[in-house]
Amino acid sequence: MSSSGSATTSPKSVAAPLHNYWLLAGGYFSLGFAAFQVSAIRWPPGAVKYFGGPAELRTENPIRYAVLCIVIAAIVAVFGLYALSGAGKVRPLPWLRTVLLFVTAIYLLRGLSIIPQTPIVLKHPDLVRFLVFSGISLCVGVIHIGGVVQLCRRGRPGG
Numbered sequence: 001m002s003s004s005g006s007a008t009t010s011p012k013s014v015a016a017p018l019h020n021y022w023l024l025a026g027g028y029f030s031l032g033f034a035a036f037q038v039s040a041i042r043w044p045p046g047a048v049k050y051f052g053g054p055a056e057l058r059t060e061n062p063i064r065y066a067v068l069c070i071v072i073a074a075i076v077a078v079f080g081l082y083a084l085s086g087a088g089k090v091r092p093l094p095w096l097r098t099v100l101l102f103v104t105a106i107y108l109l110r111g112l113s114i115i116p117q118t119p120i121v122l123k124h125p126d127l128v129r130f131l132v133f134s135g136i137s138l139c140v141g142v143i144h145i146g147g148v149v150q151l152c153r154r155g156r157p158g159g
Contacts, residue, residue: 020154022147023087023100029140030080030103037073041066052130079103083144086151097151104144111138 040048049055058065085093086100093099114134121127 020087020147020150022143022150023083024089024147026103026140026144026147027080027083027087027089029143030076030083034073034077034080037069037076041069050129052133079106083147086147097148100144100148100151104141104148107137107141107144109141110134111136111141114138 040051040053043058045055045058048058054065054068057068081090082093082096082099082103084090086096111134114131117127117130117134121131
């Protein structure tokens with residue numbers, strides 16, 4: 001068939017859309033963590049203490065504790081929305097790259113607390129969960145780095 005009468009597609013329509021799976025994963029993690037944070041409102045003080053939260057505040061001032069949980073969850077949900085925006089799943093948000101760099105830095109700094117925590121956990125093995133929490137934050141920070149690098153190299157899908 002000749003190209004003038006054929007049903008060929010242009011190269012633009014053949015190329016699959018670029019997906020930023022790094023930011024997609026980071027965004028879904030943040031949204032999941034935000035939901036987890038909201039669920040902490042109903043936790044007993046022992047569970048709050050286990051996860052490193054303010055168990056005394058949970059007991060002494062449950063309203064203030066609930067507000068704190070909601071504020072933290074809202075901030076982390078915004079982190080997730082920015083990551084999903086960078087992944088092309090949410091409309092473009094203002095200062096996308098700047099905010100994503102900030103979010104990445106927060107996760108990495110939280111994750112790097114694994115360094116000073118390690119000697120403490122070696123003396124107190126019952127606190128190993130805090131190394132796990134730091135390791136998770138470090139991994140999420142690295143995931144965000146991959147997403148931000150891809151975003152800067154290829155741009156936002158569809159934009």
